[in-house]
Amino acid sequence: MAFPKPPPPPIEDILRAKREGRTRDYTFTHPSGLSIQADGADDHARALEMIGRMSELAWKDPAPTSKVNRIRLQDGIEQWLGSIESKNKIKKTRSAKKKAASGFAEWKQSTPAAVGATVWLDTLTNSDCAIWKIF
Numbered sequence: 360m361a362f363p364k365p366p367p368p369p370i371e372d373i374l375r376a377k378r379e380g381r382t383r384d385y386t387f388t389h390p391s392g393l394s395i396q397a398d399g400a401d402d403h404a405r406a407l408e409m410i411g412r413m414s415e416l417a418w419k420d421p422a423p424t425s426k427v428n429r430i431r432l433q434d435g436i437e438q439w440l441g442s443i444e445s446k447n448k449i450k451k452t453r454s455a456k457k458k459a460a461s462g463f464a465e466w467k468q469s470t471p472a473a474v475g476a477t478v479w480l481d482t483l484t485n486s487d488c489a490i491w492k493i494f
Contacts, residue, residue: 385397385398385403385406387410395409429481430480430481431477431478431479431480432464432467432478432479432480432483433464433478435480436457436460436464439460440453440456440457440460443456463491464478467483467487467491
C-alpha cells in the first residue's frame, strides 16, 4: 500500500529556512564521479536539463569497442557446448542444453531487428533472455 506524498512546506517556511541557512545542498553525484550542484533557479533548470540529457545518453547502446573478438551467437553456442561436453558425460543433459540454446538462437534470429543480420554475442541483453523465456 502506498502512502500519499505530503504537501510541500509553505513558501514562508522555505524562505525563512534559506535566511537561517537551513536549506539543503542540492548536489547530484553520478556513480562515474560526475557531480552537478544547483545554486538558484537558473542553475536548477540547467542541472535538470543536463541530467535529462545524461539519461538519454545512458540508454543509447554503446558501440562495440573492438570487432576483432566478436563472436556470432551460433559460434558461441557451439563453443559453450564444447566446453561442457568434457565436464558432463551425460549425453541427455548436453542435448537438452543444446536444444534450449538453439531455441534461443532461432528465436533471436527471427526477431525483426535480427532477420537477415548476424547476431553477435556482445549485443545480447538480459531483456532478450527474459523475453525469450516468457514466450
